[in-house]
Amino acid sequence: MHRRLARPVGKAKAMRERDLQHLIAGVRDGRVSRRAFVQRMLALGLTAPMAGMMLAQEGIAQTADLRAAYKPAKAGGGGPLKLLFWQAPTLINPHFAVGTKDQEGSRIFYEPLAAWDGEGNLVPILAAAIPSRENGGVAADGRSVTWRLKPGVKWHDGQPFGADDVVFNWEYAANPATAATTAGSYKDIKVEKIDDLTVRVVFREPTPFWADAYVSTVGMIIPRHLFKDYVGEKSRDAPANLAPVGTGAYRFAEFRPGDIIRGVRNPDYHVPNRPYFDTIEMKGGGDAVSAARAVLQTGEYDYAWNMQVEDEILKRLEAEGKGRIEMYYGGNVEFIQLNATDPWTEVDGERASIKTQHPAFSDPAVRKAMNLLVNRAAVQQFIYGRTGRATANILNGPDRFRSPNTRFSFDADAAAQILEEAGWKKGGDGIRAKDGKRLKFVYQTSINAPRQKTQAIIKQAAQKAGIEMELKSIPGSVFFSSDVANPDTYPHFYADMQMYTWNMTQADPGVFMLQYVSWEVATKENKWQGRNVSRIRNAEADACYRAAQGELDLVKRAAQFIRMNDIVVAENVLPLLHRAQVSAVAGKLRTVQGGWDNSLAFLAEWYRET
Amino acid sequence: MGAYLLRRLLIAIPSLLGISLILFTVLALAPGDPFGELATNPNVPPEVRAALRAKYGLDDPLLMRYLHWLTAMLQGDWGFSFASRIDVDDLILQRLPTTLFVVGSSQVLALLVAVPVGILAALRPYSLLDQVANTLAFVGFSLPTFFTGLLFILVFSLKLDWLPFVYNADVAATGWRWYWEHLRQAIMPIAVLGLFQAASYTRYVRAAVLDVARLDYVTTARAKGLGEGAVTLRHIARNAMIPVVTLVALQIPAVFGGAIVTEQIFRVPGIGSLLINAMLANDTPVVMAVTFVFACLVVLFNLVADLLYGWLDPRISFR
Numbered sequence: 064m065h066r067r068l069a070r071p072v073g074k075a076k077a078m079r080e081r082d083l084q085h086l087i088a089g090v091r092d093g094r095v096s097r098r099a100f101v102q103r104m105l106a107l108g109l110t111a112p113m114a115g116m117m118l119a120q121e122g123i124a125q126t127a128d129l130r131a132a133y134k135p136a137k138a139g140g141g142g143p144l145k146l147l148f149w150q151a152p153t154l155i156n157p158h159f160a161v162g163t164k165d166q167e168g169s170r171i172f173y174e175p176l177a178a179w180d181g182e183g184n185l186v187p188i189l190a191a192a193i194p195s196r197e198n199g200g201v202a203a204d205g206r207s208v209t210w211r212l213k214p215g216v217k218w219h220d221g222q223p224f225g226a227d228d229v230v231f232n233w234e235y236a237a238n239p240a241t242a243a244t245t246a247g248s249y250k251d252i253k254v255e256k257i258d259d260l261t262v263r264v265v266f267r268e269p270t271p272f273w274a275d276a277y278v279s280t281v282g283m284i285i286p287r288h289l290f291k292d293y294v295g296e297k298s299r300d301a302p303a304n305l306a307p308v309g310t311g312a313y314r315f316a317e318f319r320p321g322d323i324i325r326g327v328r329n330p331d332y333h334v335p336n337r338p339y340f341d342t343i344e345m346k347g348g349g350d351a352v353s354a355a356r357a358v359l360q361t362g363e364y365d366y367a368w369n370m371q372v373e374d375e376i377l378k379r380l381e382a383e384g385k386g387r388i389e390m391y392y393g394g395n396v397e398f399i400q401l402n403a404t405d406p407w408t409e410v411d412g413e414r415a416s417i418k419t420q421h422p423a424f425s426d427p428a429v430r431k432a433m434n435l436l437v438n439r440a441a442v443q444q445f446i447y448g449r450t451g452r453a454t455a456n457i458l459n460g461p462d463r464f465r466s467p468n469t470r471f472s473f474d475a476d477a478a479a480q481i482l483e484e485a486g487w488k489k490g491g492d493g494i495r496a497k498d499g500k501r502l503k504f505v506y507q508t509s510i511n512a513p514r515q516k517t518q519a520i521i522k523q524a525a526q527k528a529g530i531e532m533e534l535k536s537i538p539g540s541v542f543f544s545s546d547v548a549n550p551d552t553y554p555h556f557y558a559d560m561q562m563y564t565w566n567m568t569q570a571d572p573g574v575f576m577l578q579y580v581s582w583e584v585a586t587k588e589n590k591w592q593g594r595n596v597s598r599i600r601n602a603e604a605d606a607c608y609r610a611a612q613g614e615l616d617l618v619k620r621a622a623q624f625i626r627m628n629d630i631v632v633a634e635n636v637l638p639l640l641h642r643a644q645v646s647a648v649a650g651k652l653r654t655v656q657g658g659w660d661n662s663l664a665f666l667a668e669w670y671r672e673t
Numbered sequence: 674m675g676a677y678l679l680r681r682l683l684i685a686i687p688s689l690l691g692i693s694l695i696l697f698t699v700l701a702l703a704p705g706d707p708f709g710e711l712a713t714n715p716n717v718p719p720e721v722r723a724a725l726r727a728k729y730g731l732d733d734p735l736l737m738r739y740l741h742w743l744t745a746m747l748q749g750d751w752g753f754s755f756a757s758r759i760d761v762d763d764l765i766l767q768r769l770p771t772t773l774f775v776v777g778s779s780q781v782l783a784l785l786v787a788v789p790v791g792i793l794a795a796l797r798p799y800s801l802l803d804q805v806a807n808t809l810a811f812v813g814f815s816l817p818t819f820f821t822g823l824l825f826i827l828v829f830s831l832k833l834d835w836l837p838f839v840y841n842a843d844v845a846a847t848g849w850r851w852y853w854e855h856l857r858q859a860i861m862p863i864a865v866l867g868l869f870q871a872a873s874y875t876r877y878v879r880a881a882v883l884d885v886a887r888l889d890y891v892t893t894a895r896a897k898g899l900g901e902g903a904v905t906l907r908h909i910a911r912n913a914m915i916p917v918v919t920l921v922a923l924q925i926p927a928v929f930g931g932a933i934v935t936e937q938i939f940r941v942p943g944i945g946s947l948l949i950n951a952m953l954a955n956d957t958p959v960v961m962a963v964t965f966v967f968a969c970l971v972v973l974f975n976l977v978a979d980l981l982y983g984w985l986d987p988r989i990s991f992r
Contacts, residue, residue: 151950153754153954153956156758159758161710161711161756161954162710243721244717244721246721246724247716247720247721275716280716299758299759304758319842319942320754320757320764320767321950322768322842322942323843346940347940348942350937353826353938356831357839360831361834363838363839538704540705540953541705543709544709546704546705546706551704565715569716589719590719592723
């Protein structure tokens with residue numbers, strides 16, 4: 064599959080050296096229209112978003128201003144905003160956030176330097192502007208990025224916000240004794256204060272994706288003056304852990320862990336005319352379906368978060384007319400892994416060891432047949448409805464990283480044909496076998512109604528093609544745990560196939576694609592902490608990843624990830640659905656949300672129509 | 674009496690120790706990981722998770738963890754919540770008033786319903802009133818609270834739109850409105866719990882009154898020419914209540930347990946919902962503390978029941 068891509072990108076590459084710069088310069092001084100440029104690139108096999116990115120990289124950005132949709136002419140006066148989260152935040156220090164719920168709770172009060180919009184573009188929040196090559200923010204060698212901070216921002220207690228706070232957050236999170244969950248984003252960087260409103264983030268090596276620290280979910284900034292005495296071991300004693308003082312649109316009023324968060328309007332908010340609501344309440348607990356009811360049916364609440372509810376039910380509730388369902392796509396993907404190793408042979412006390420090969424899936428014909436037996440369209444139509452889209456890609460966004468080269472189809476006869484030709488013949492029991500190896504697979508996933516239904520659909524199709532499938536469902540608390548001693552966790556992968564959703568929490572595939580590189584394989588040696596659970600080991604995919612991580616040209620980098628996507632989906636990874644973030648919103652509430660950041664990332668822009 | 678109390682308290686110590694050891698072992702053996710959610714977040718490197726586990730002593734041997742917990746508990750340190758990063762006793766104290774209000778009110782409601790109905794039913798056994806009361810009581814305690822809770826929501830919130838079904842621990846109103854709002858949101862959880870309890874209490878009251886009503890001294894009282902009201906209240910009810918009081922005392926820990934589900938359904942921020950959330954988040958220190966509190970309640974109320982029994986019935990003496 065990836066062969067097809069190689070040609071057009073190669074062509075674009077060949078062209079880029081001289082002509083492309085010429086063309087881009089043309090767009091800059093107006094000789095060539097933006098549209099003509101994009102069309103030219105499309106003809107070369109690049110996608111439109113990639114072409115747009117080429118321009119953005121050269122400082123010719125054209126991002127829709129999400130603040131433009133805001134209607135109220137003054138701050139306040141909007142009354143209360145009532146949010147219902149069926150998972151309640153248990154802490155509101157963003158550096159301790161264990162789950163998304165905690166990040167959302169913190170996001171009411173704290174802000175990062177920049178946030179991701181729905182298209183996966185950066186929007187400045189506490190930064191004066193987004194660093195770019197053009198404005199000198201991003202160093203040409205990719206080793207540093209300089210953030211200019213927005214002047215005049217004040218903490219809720221009146222203290223000025225500045226570079227010292229930004230530097231402090233790095234010291235705080237990078238200290239292992241603080242036990243910050245954001246440590247991964249801060250431990251390998253250095254942060255320097257240039258002046259009161261400028262900081263420089265220095266990387267160890269050229270880093271094309273610099274928008275990690277200080278951005279989005281891991282980037283929320285806590286005030287130095289309240290936390291400076293609570294770094295490291297003492298971090299848990301900070302009074303501000305429970306009474307946040309941030310820069311956000313709402314000031315802290317009350318927090319009860321696992322129950323409720325309350326805030327009041329920040330009259331000194333740094334964006335004019337915002338926020339609209341006078342008070343905010345985030346109530347937690349209960350279950351997703353009744354949360355949807357409280358918004359769509361009784362109107363007790365204005366907004367319900369993360370509606371993991373079957374679309375059938377949502378549609379019925381929506382019909383009441385009190386509210387609507389909003390959906391946003393990030394990069395979350397539901398997918399099936401075919402084990403590259405043999406889960407039934409033990410080597411040195413470890414099953415699914417990389418010293419083994421899967422008896423059936425090592426045959427490309429079997430993998431190809433499996434791909435044809437997954438009825439993605441049916442899974443979408445009958446199980447996930449509007450909340451997911453069938454996909455053949457593991458990397459589904461932002462648009463600039465989505466491969467145009469992959470296709471999916473469902474054809475049980477063709478699958479049987481492929482198996483027949485490859486020598487997998489049906490035995491007396493109707494199950495195919497070759498050299499004494501039978502096509503009998505254990506297919507595991509977590510207990511979750513849509514997943515069990517998906518399992519059943521795939522099992523049925525496989526049966527027709529002469530493959531026997533044993534379905535296994537494991538409680539989510541076991542399946543998704545990092546318990547080294549429990550063989551039923553997903554990183555152990557002691558089964559032939561498994562299915563789950565992998566979240567993409569940044570608008571960049573750098574971390575996401577680590578799950579397909581050979582040096583990240585989960586093994587007994589690394590206590591199954593490696594990210595590569597499917598145990599895929601493909602030299603070409605490794606090379607793509609390495610090339611992408613050192614590639615400062617964003618377009619070439621995107622092409623590497625697209626190529627890597629095409630390689631892994633042709634190997635042992637079967638993408639199923641691109642899954643949306645779903646929320647229930649009261650009729651007149653206008654929200655700004657996206658799939659690449661917290662649902663409350665742009666809370667200040669929310670208002671109610673009158 | 675003093676010696677009896679002391680003896681009972683001393684016996685309670687080993688049983689609480691035993692309970693705590695069993696609870697701790699079961700929780701330690703149960704699958705799950707308090708930092709499991711981090712495991713599915715690709716941005717959190719595995720080292721961070723490993724460091725957290727080490728920091729909170731999750732990788733220590735079981736016995737050592739138990740001894741740590743026990744020594745801390747003896748010094749009044751209830752532990753430290755993984756999920757909230759604050760002390761467990763703070764979490765529990767925050768939740769306690771709401772639970773006491775809901776559970777307490779439901780008990781009062783249960784008694785207000787059960788005592789009169791039970792007495793009336795027993796005074797006229799097999800009358801229409803008795804039949805109706807019996808039937809309702811059977812229906813009442815055969816329907817689990819999670820079912821009646823949902824049924825109430827369906828009828829009173831969704832169909833009739835009279836009552837809110839999301840409980841809010843601090844209502845943003847003052848004066849009478851505050852009481853009114855509190856009452857409105859508390860009606861359903863209190864009714865669900867209270868009526869469930871009332872059903873079984875009615876049966877006990879009826880049985881106790883039936884036993885007493887046939888005794889000779891009741892006949893004597895009637896023969897003396899006392900009015901029916903005085904006989905019922907002063908002679909029958911007072912004596913019939915002795916077993917009922919003990920029963921109520923013994924039931925109280927169970928009510929706390931039963932409130933867990935109800936609290937979850939109505940989003941009542943009480944100890945029960947704290948326990949459920951802690952279990953879902955594998956926040957073992959909180960689960961341990963709450964279950965241990967429940968265990969203490971059971972032991973304590975057993976003792977209270979025994980003491981009450983002796984106090985109400987002079988025929989029983991403590992030795």
